[in-house]
Amino acid sequence: MTKTYEEINKKIENGEAVVVTAEEMINIVEQKGIKVAAEEIDVVTTGTFGAMCSSGAFLNFGDSDPPIKFEHLWLNGVHAYHGNAAVDCYIGVTRMNDKSPFEYGGGHVIEDLVSEKPIHLRGTSYTTDCYPKEEVDTYITLDDLNQAILCNPRNAYQRYNCAVNSSNRTLYTYMGKLLPNFGNATFSGAGCLNPLCNDPDYETIGIGTRIFLGGGIGYVIGEGTQHNPTKRLGSLFVKGNLKQMSANYLKGVNFEKYGTSIYIGLGIPIPILNENMARKTSIKDEDIKTEIVDYGIPRRKKPVLKEVNYKELKSGTIEIKGKKVKVSSLSSLFMARKIANELKIWIEKGKFFLNPPAERLPRETVFKPMKEVKTQKFVKDIKKQAIICHLNDSINNVARKIIEENENHVAIIDDDGILKGIVTSFDITRAIAENKKVLSEIITKKVITTTDDEPIDIAARKMRVNNINGLPVIDKYMRVIGLITSEELLLK
Amino acid sequence: MTIININIPVRIIDSIKDYAKIIQDVVKMNISFDILKFSTTPKGITLIIDVPSEKVSQINEAFKKEGIIVERKSTVCVDNELCIDCGACISLCPTGALHLKNNDELEFTKEKCIGCLICLDSCPRSAIKET
Numbered sequence: 001m002t003k004t005y006e007e008i009n010k011k012i013e014n015g016e017a018v019v020v021t022a023e024e025m026i027n028i029v030e031q032k033g034i035k036v037a038a039e040e041i042d043v044v045t046t047g048t049f050g051a052m053c054s055s056g057a058f059l060n061f062g063d064s065d066p067p068i069k070f071e072h073l074w075l076n077g078v079h080a081y082h083g084n085a086a087v088d089c090y091i092g093v094t095r096m097n098d099k100s101p102f103e104y105g106g107g108h109v110i111e112d113l114v115s116e117k118p119i120h121l122r123g124t125s126y127t128t129d130c131y132p133k134e135e136v137d138t139y140i141t142l143d144d145l146n147q148a149i150l151c152n153p154r155n156a157y158q159r160y161n162c163a164v165n166s167s168n169r170t171l172y173t174y175m176g177k178l179l180p181n182f183g184n185a186t187f188s189g190a191g192c193l194n195p196l197c198n199d200p201d202y203e204t205i206g207i208g209t210r211i212f213l214g215g216g217i218g219y220v221i222g223e224g225t226q227h228n229p230t231k232r233l234g235s236l237f238v239k240g241n242l243k244q245m246s247a248n249y250l251k252g253v254n255f256e257k258y259g260t261s262i263y264i265g266l267g268i269p270i271p272i273l274n275e276n277m278a279r280k281t282s283i284k285d286e287d288i289k290t291e292i293v294d295y296g297i298p299r300r301k302k303p304v305l306k307e308v309n310y311k312e313l314k315s316g317t318i319e320i321k322g323k324k325v326k327v328s329s330l331s332s333l334f335m336a337r338k339i340a341n342e343l344k345i346w347i348e349k350g351k352f353f354l355n356p357p358a359e360r361l362p363r364e365t366v367f368k369p370m371k372e373v374k375t376q377k378f379v380k381d382i383k384k385q386a387i388i389c390h391l392n393d394s395i396n397n398v399a400r401k402i403i404e405e406n407e408n409h410v411a412i413i414d415d416d417g418i419l420k421g422i423v424t425s426f427d428i429t430r431a432i433a434e435n436k437k438v439l440s441e442i443i444t445k446k447v448i449t450t451t452d453d454e455p456i457d458i459a460a461r462k463m464r465v466n467n468i469n470g471l472p473v474i475d476k477y478m479r480v481i482g483l484i485t486s487e488e489l490l491l492k
Numbered sequence: 493m494t495i496i497n498i499n500i501p502v503r504i505i506d507s508i509k510d511y512a513k514i515i516q517d518v519v520k521m522n523i524s525f526d527i528l529k530f531s532t533t534p535k536g537i538t539l540i541i542d543v544p545s546e547k548v549s550q551i552n553e554a555f556k557k558e559g560i561i562v563e564r565k566s567t568v569c570v571d572n573e574l575c576i577d578c579g580a581c582i583s584l585c586p587t588g589a590l591h592l593k594n595n596d597e598l599e600f601t602k603e604k605c606i607g608c609l610i611c612l613d614s615c616p617r618s619a620i621k622e623t
Contacts, residue, residue, distance in 0.1 A: 050578075332579070333577075
């Protein structure tokens with residue numbers, strides 16, 4: 001048995017369409033079977049509500065008098081991108097306010113615009129014969145704009161990683177706050193409600209598909225950037241008219257020490273054209289698998305610890321290395337359900353119709369890493385020999401070594417050669433000033449270290465973040481095998 | 493009950509006996525309390541204890557005599573207007589004070605909050621505040 005878009009739309013028009021959410025569809029298929037479900041159900045609605053960092057909006061302000069051609073412009077202090085026509089701009093959600101970064105960003109500007117709040121617009125120009133005005137300083141609201149188009153190159157990821165942290169310090173990431181030593185885990189995505197999980201082969205979701213976007217109507221306009229269908233990591237390029245949207249579904253956010261973004265509500269209706277689509281939309285959380293990834297390793301290829309499914313993730317606890325770890329979502333299941341229900345009501349009331357895609361999304365493409373022409377240097381390429389002293393050495397001895405070797409950092413080891421601390425020339429100076437005699441009193445025991453195979457950029461960041469100038473290089477047994485200081489990084 | 497934070501600097505504690513003595517002094521005051529968190533750092537010992545509200549000042553004075561720093565421990569509150577029920581805070585909460593109701597809606601049970609404040613900087617909407 002098959003149905004066409006026209007037949008489904010006719011039913012919607014007559015108020016006869018049977019619409020259920022992707023969660024409800026699971027029970028229907030379980031109870032009635034795929035054949036009956038395909039006959040009875042016309043549309044399955046999906047929804048997701050999470051951080052979508054690629055998002056932004058194209059805005060057109062209209063001409064000032066005399067006219068201005070913006071060179072730079074700011075909206076509530078957030079620098080907007082201007083490399084297009086005179087009074088157009090793109091405000092990106094991760095761009096942060098110049099004066100209060102990590103608090104307010106482009107995502108908040110979009111939320112404030114949709115909330116009808118006045119937005120401070122300041123712009124400057126180098127001036128031309130046709131655009132003589134040098135500066136604009138005004139307040140605008142959404143109503144004052146000619147066009148305000150939410151335009152997001154990568155939204156609605158099919159699924160996403162579950163993040164954990166094996167390192168010994170708290171990490172602040174785009175996956176939220178990750179406690180050390182696998183202290184917690186975070187994930188993203190609505191599982192069985194996720195739009196692309198219900199149409200994993202992109203049969204009904206394609207270019208031109210009408211969708212719920214930010215509380216208004218939007219469209220899929222192509223594959224998302226980094227669309228990775230062969231790994232079931234598809235994404236969508238979407239647009240919609242901000243003027244129809246609601247601030248309930250567009251929320252500016254800031255992730256501590258990471259930056260700003262926006263949470264967007266997105267829902268897609270799936271027409272049940274045949275049994276195939278009935279089967280696909282009955283996907284359960286346990287059928288959607290993802291990987292637990294260690295964000296403690298700040299490399300492109302992060303270690304995968306194991307596979308996990310969304311049922312386990314939604315349960316609140318997962319097991320990692322025999323230990324129970326609390327897991328929670330960054331995206332909102334509450335909002336995802338609300339969106340799927342809202343879309344369901346729109347269709348039931350005859351306010352929203354379905355359309356076939358003008359073109360299907362790519363199903364074979366792969367996502368490539370960045371091509372870099374410079375070869376990555378590692379710590380082992382630039383490290384030097386470490387100056388090493390023993391825990392029992394006298395402060396005098398250490399001081400002599402510092403002078404002899406002309407090196408500010410001395411690694412302190414025990415009988416087994418294990419790193420126990422670090423002493424700098426400043427520590428020695430202070431020891432003299434404070435009249436300290438014993439080495440163990442003056443060493444820094446909590447040493448920030450690096451390893452041979454760490455990229456030098458990561459070693460450099462460790463020094464910058466911790467405000468230090470040297471890192472002992474250690475092997476897996478904590479034995480000292482070298483030293484890297486800011487000097488080597490400068491000369492690299 | 494009131495949650496207070498006690499910092500015992502390292503110079504006061506030479507051995508575990510000193511710690512036991514301090515606890516005994518409190519026990520002598522006939523006050524029962526719950527230890528919610530016990531942590532040691534190079535700077536000393538930190539105790540987060542839950543005591544009957546009317547005994548706070550008595551404990552306060554007893555500890556201050558010993559050179560121990562006592563602070564009223566703050567807890568957090570969640571601004572429901574700002575909260576978007578994402579759950580970014582939940583996996584960080586050691587006691588389950590922050591949890592989901594009906595599997596999807598954020599609920600905060602103040603009685604369970606021990607004021608560890610780990611969640612404070614985790615909220616993307618800045619909806620969690622110290623009280």
